[in-house]
Amino acid sequence: MQSSDAILARIHGALTHETHLDPVRHRIEVNVAGRTVTLSGDVPGIASKRLAVDAVSALDGVAEVIDRLRLASASAVGDGAIRDAVSKWLSRDVDFINCTLRVLATGRLEVLREAREDSCGAMDIAVDDGVITLSGHVISLSHKRLAGVLAWWARGGRDVANLLEVRPAEEDSDEEVIDALRLALETDPLVHADQIVIVSRNFIVTLKGFVATEEERRHAELDAWYLHGVRRVLNEIEVRA
CATH class of the missing domain: 3.30.1340 (Histidine-containing Protein; Chain: A;)
Structure with a gap:
């Protein structure tokens, strides 16, 4: 069995090789618990975030990677403004025109739009410290993915947790x-x-x-x-x- 120091060395080596991040300017914190690795810290962009997770996931002995990496925000944007921007993108997109939209504001859910019976789903939008969370359900993987992209377009957002459920379930490919x-x-x-x-x-x-x-x-x-x-x-x- 590898020592914890050896495992951490392999992880840091993979992160340096794949992301090309400056370890001084962009320090990624690594926590290992059994076969689960948690990555935390600020990264300069979405590519660095995805590459870091992929690099660690590919290592032998790693069963799960918990991604807590956040984009370093260049400008201070409040959670309310980010939430409004996400709501605007989703509410105006034709693919979600018949989707129920709700936002979590001041601790309670507020309905922005109520869909008809033949709806394409129901989404809840929440923002906490720049992290956007999408929950609820949609009718296809394409709807789930598009909703996530639109959320990333909101200025000031540092991460998107796309927890939308697809109903009925679809096989990804x-x-x-x-x-x-x-x-x-x-x-x-x-x-x-x-x-x-x-x-x-x-x-x-x-x-x-x-x-x-x-x-x-x-x-x-x-x-x-x-x-x-x-x-x-x-x-x-x-x-x-």
């Missing part, structure tokens, strides 16, 4: 990831989705095609990283002025 990302890119007003090709294998997404600006290329990549269940993103999109 790379095809599901592609469908959801296509929907997210078509929803993003800053991306021309028809110019981007999506490939997914073992939940590793590769983006191909071309866009007009580096900013659009970056936004497309972020949308892929924001997708629930995606392990990593390879951005091969070309910028053509």
Whole structure:
């Protein structure tokens, strides 16, 4: 059996190799309890967060990774403003037009919109110290993933806990990831989705095609990283002025 020091050394080695984070500026705290590893701390972006979790999950002897990594916020945005931004994105999206929306504010749930009988689900939105939690249920994995992406778009958000249940349950797959990302890119007003090709294998997404600006290329990549269940993103999109 490996010593705790040896296990921690392997974990820190994997984190350094995969995330390329400066261990002084962005210190990830690691706690090991049996075969469960908890990662805590601030990271500079969503890619670093996803890569850190994926790197530790791949290590022999690790059965579960509890992700408590948060994005380092560049600006101070209150929980109320973040909650309002998430509510705005969800309430205006056509895919959730017939979804019940509720927000947790001052300790109680407030109904923003009540859906009809043929609804696409019911979502509760809560924000605590910049961490956005989505709970309730939706009718498909694509709805769950799109809701998570829209939540990540809220300025000031440091993490999204996507706890939405899919009813009826669906089996996840790379095809599901592609469908959801296509929907997210078509929803993003800053991306021309028809110019981007999506490939997914073992939940590793590769983006191909071309866009007009580096900013659009970056936004497309972020949308892929924001997708629930995606392990990593390879951005091969070309910028053509």
